[in-house]
Amino acid sequence: MYNPSLRTKNIAASSRGLSASKAVRTEQETIANVMQQYEDHSICLIFACNKYPQSSKLKNLSCAVNDGMLVAETLCGVKPVLNGTGIWESPIGKTGGQGFKVKMYVDEAVTKQAIEQSLVDLMDKYPTNNPQTGRLYICMAGHGLPDEDSGSSVFCCSDYDEKNRYGTSYPLDELKKKLQRIGILHQLAHFDCCNAGGIFTAGRSRGGAYRVLTMATHP
Numbered sequence: 001m002y003n004p005s006l007r008t009k010n011i012a013a014s015s016r017g018l019s020a021s022k023a024v025r026t027e028q029e030t031i032a033n034v035m036q037q038y039e040d041h042s043i044c045l046i047f048a049c050n051k052y053p054q055s056s057k058l059k060n061l062s063c064a065v066n067d068g069m070l071v072a073e074t075l076c077g078v079k080p081v082l083n084g085t086g087i088w089e090s091p092i093g094k095t096g097g098q099g100f101k102v103k104m105y106v107d108e109a110v111t112k113q114a115i116e117q118s119l120v121d122l123m124d125k126y127p128t129n130n131p132q133t134g135r136l137y138i139c140m141a142g143h144g145l146p147d148e149d150s151g152s153s154v155f156c157c158s159d160y161d162e163k164n165r166y167g168t169s170y171p172l173d174e175l176k177k178k179l180q181r182i183g184i185l186h187q188l189a190h191f192d193c194c195n196a197g198g199i200f201t202a203g204r205s206r207g208g209a210y211r212v213l214t215m216a217t218h219p
Contacts, residue, residue: 034133039099041126041134041184044075045118046104047155048192049142054161054168064141065106067192071139075100082106100137110142110158115170119178126183136184138175144193147171153198155191172199 048068052058072088073079077096080088086109090102105114126132143156147165154169161168172191176199179187189199 037133038135039095041132042075042098042100042137043122043134043184044072044100044102044137044139046072046102046139047110047115047141048104048106048139049110049156049158051107051158052143052156052160054159055156057162058143058156058160061142064192067141068104068106068139071137071190072102072104074098075137076102078102080104085109100135108158112157112168112170115155115157115175119175119182122182122184123178128181128183131183131185134184134186136179136182136187137190138179138188139190139192140170141192144172144191144195144198145169146195146198151198151201153195155193172196175199 046068048065050061050063050065052060069080072090075098076090077098078090080102082088086106088102088104088106090100095101103118105118122136126134140155142158143160145154145156145165146152147154147169149166150171150173152171152173154165154171155175156169159168175189179189191199
């Protein structure tokens with residue numbers, strides 16, 4: 001015997017099945033879109049310095065450049081081949097590793113101007129009023145020193161000179177300000193240098209040791 005109510009239930013169940021299927025497709029499309037954005041906007045900047053020819057106090061290092069090269073190869077899947085310019089970029093159109101596009105500065109190419117320009121370029125490309133799903137990885141490997149004037153610390157560039165400390169180093173509190181003005185949603189700063197924790201303690205009013213302050217007041 002024909003039962004209209006049963007047909008209605010079957011239609012309703014079928015509709016729910018279609019809705020669930022559509023929801024799954026929509027979720028999959030969303031995930032695919034996000035993953036594509038990650039692939040298009042995964043950027044790594046590496047500044048690695050072993051040699052400090054202008055400094056009378058900083059000894060040359062042996063591992064900073066190797067550390068930077070390992071980061072580069074891990075993130076883009078290609079081992080850097082260094083040339084006379086001290087600047088290396090991962091091949092265009094070839095993605096491997098973790099899918100990052102890498103630009104690496106080594107030794108004499110690691111200058112305050114190079115770091116500043118790299119960050120300004122990202123600020124221009126990724127304004128914060130239009131945030132972009134993506135990943136930004138900054139790696140600084142080399143010497144780091146405390147900065148008594150700001151209460152923060154600095155990353156020493158290849159031309160670091162005690163007579164011109166500010167002009168030949170990059171303040172980590174300035175790096176922090178730049179990162180806040182780059183509209184890439186996921187950011188990681190990797191410091192392979194001493195006194196890196198000073199990035200959290202800029203300001204003359206905070207004279208305590210950054211290790212104590214950070215560990216005592218933050219997770």
